[in-house]
Amino acid sequence: MxxxxxxxxxxxxxxxxxxxxxxxxxxxAQQAVTGGPVGVEAWRAAGLPDPEGMTAARAAAFFAGLSPARQRELAASHPSVVGNLDGAPLALRYEANARTAGPRYAGQQVLAYDxxxxxxxxxxxxxxxxxxxxxxxxxxxxxxxxxxxxxxxxxxxxxxxxxxxxxxxxxxxxxxxxxxxxxxxxxxxxxxxxxxxxxxxxxxxxxxxxxxxxxxxxxxxxxxxxxxxxxxxxxxxxxxxxxxxxxxxxxxxxxxxxxxxxxxxxxxxxxxxxxxxxxxxxxxxxxxxxxxxxxxxxxxxxxxxxxxxxxxxxxxxxxxxxxxxx
The missing domain is CATH 3.40.50.1820 (Alpha/Beta hydrolase fold, catalytic domain)
Structure with missing residues (x-):
């Protein structure tokens, strides 16, 4: 002892x-950020699959089943969710995060932003x-x-x-x-x-x-x-x-x-x-x-x-x- x-x-x-x-x-003491991204409630309210319940593979399959137009629509209406969803198409995440990350990251490939x-x-x-x-x-x-x-x-x-x-x-x-x-x-x-x-x-x-x-x-x-x-x-x-x-x-x-x-x-x-x-x-x-x-x-x-x-x-x-x- x-x-x-x-x-x-x-x-x-x-x-x-x-x-x-x-x-x-x-x-x-710092408080760890956990849980779903900003905007997840609106995403769920729209009848979309719960990001916290999806594996990355399931997220990839979900987006693969959408038309390109529908993908872009989701990136525009729910950018914080799409931009932070592992398994979503890379270009779509960059597009979504360009909307939320602000001018500090203009022109950069932002894979996630919370x-x-x-x-x-x-x-x-x-x-x-x-x-x-x-x-x-x-x-x-x-x-x-x-x-x-x-x-x-x-x-x-x-x-x-x-x-x-x-x-x-x-x-x-x-x-x-x-x-x-x-x-x-x-x-x-x-x-x-x-x-x-x-x-x-x-x-x-x-x-x-x-x-x-x-x-x-x-x-x-x-x-x-x-x-x-x-x-x-x-x-x-x-x-x-x-x-x-x-x-x-x-x-x-x-x-x-x-x-x-x-x-x-x-x-x-x-x-x-x-x-x-x-x-x-x-x-x-x-x-x-x-x-x-x-x-x-x-x-x-x-x-x-x-x-x-x-x-x-x-x-x-x-x-x-x-x-x-x-």
């Missing part, structure tokens, strides 16, 4: 130290319909519809590093923690995010997109770890990870290849890789004992430098996304 108490104290102290040294403030809470959004670089390879980038703390640049910078760097032949989704599709506090040390937000991430991948499969490589940064790797058993992905790549809520690769219960990167200057190494009384996220995925494949990251810098141009980590990410590395 004394050892467990010491572990709990270590977790709490480390959260405080990291929050202080990183210059971030621990904010109040204004509730701090806002969730997914933006696509490249052509998901024709790309031979697809990647999804899942962010950690502080990313939302109002602070998307850190995520789109990572996704853009990966897209360019692949020569543009990999479609990359910058997926801010869950409520992220704010700062480094209790939300970042627990799995509540990650559990809600894992459901959404799994459904995103189901939707890609339902519309015939290539099976993705999923890149999970920081707290995003907790989301990916919890999603892993049901996530349709060919690769799971974690970088700057505080843990995946698993002690080793086999506990993830995934057929995806699992990769891990951690550079020597990343402050995440100050976080103890433990899990006790709901705090912490378990073993270090970059530890050889975890069993993940290693991504070289010695020339990356800090917690956010893994996608920096010219780094070995970015070159390896691009090769993973393109299936060019075993």
């Amino acid at each position: 004394r050892r467990y108490k010491r572990t709990l104290v270590a977790v709490a102290l480390t959260i405080t130290v990291v929050a202080g040294t990183a210059g971030w403030a621990s904010a109040g 204004p509730r809470g701090r806002g969730q959004v997914a933006v696509v670089r490249g052509d998901l319909r024709t790309a031979a390879h697809v990647a999804v980038v899942v962010p950690g703390s502080d990313v939302d519809a109002g602070n998307l640049a850190p995520l789109t910078d990572m996704a853009g760097a990966l897209h360019r590093a692949t020569g543009g032949d990999t479609a990359v989704i910058a997926w801010a599709g869950y409520t992220t923690p704010v700062g480094v506090g209790l939300d970042a040390a627990t799995g509540d937000l990650a559990e809600a995010g894992a459901v959404r991430l799994t459904r995103l991948a189901d939707g890609l499969d339902a519309v015939g997109a290539a099976e993705p490589a999923v890149f999970c940064h920081s707290y995003g790797s907790v989301v990916c770890g919890l999603a892993a058993p049901g996530l349709k992905a060919k690769d799971l790549v974690v970088l700057g990870s505080p843990g995946m809520r698993a002690d080793n690769v086999s506990e993830l219960r995934t057929d995806a290849r699992v990769w891990a990167a951690k550079d020597p200057s990343d402050w995440i190494d100050k976080v103890p890789y433990v899990r006790f009384a709901g705090l912490g996220h378990g073993a270090d995925p970059a530890d050889p004992a975890f069993g993940a494949r290693r991504v070289p990251a010695e020339d990356a810098h800090g917690h956010g430098g893994y996608f920096a141009p010219g780094t070995r980590s970015l070159r390896t990410f691009a090769a993973i996304a393109q299936g060019d590395v075993s």
Whole structure:
């Protein structure tokens, strides 16, 4: 019992130290956005099938049974539902979200947009319909519809590093923690995010997109770890990870290849890789004992430098996304 108490104290102290040294403030608890999208009541009232009761495959079948004119009519009259419905045709979702996302995203391919809470959004670089390879980038703390640049910078760097032949989704599709506090040390937000991430991948499969490589940064790797058993992905790549809520690769219960990167200057190494009384996220995925494949990251810098141009980590990410590395 004394050892467990010491572990709990270590977790709490480390959260405080990291929050202080990183210059971030621990904010109040965040409330995960769940349930159907904005406008779902009007959709149901129109006699349309309940989005919350449809799998992505069923959503794809529903739209396949509609004429193009009827599809566009639904996108115009129920844009928030159509734009966030995994399994709906990609072009139709872009069209619907162009109506709701506003001028900030003008001209972009917005795969999802939910204004509730701090806002969730997914933006696509490249052509998901024709790309031979697809990647999804899942962010950690502080990313939302109002602070998307850190995520789109990572996704853009990966897209360019692949020569543009990999479609990359910058997926801010869950409520992220704010700062480094209790939300970042627990799995509540990650559990809600894992459901959404799994459904995103189901939707890609339902519309015939290539099976993705999923890149999970920081707290995003907790989301990916919890999603892993049901996530349709060919690769799971974690970088700057505080843990995946698993002690080793086999506990993830995934057929995806699992990769891990951690550079020597990343402050995440100050976080103890433990899990006790709901705090912490378990073993270090970059530890050889975890069993993940290693991504070289010695020339990356800090917690956010893994996608920096010219780094070995970015070159390896691009090769993973393109299936060019075993």
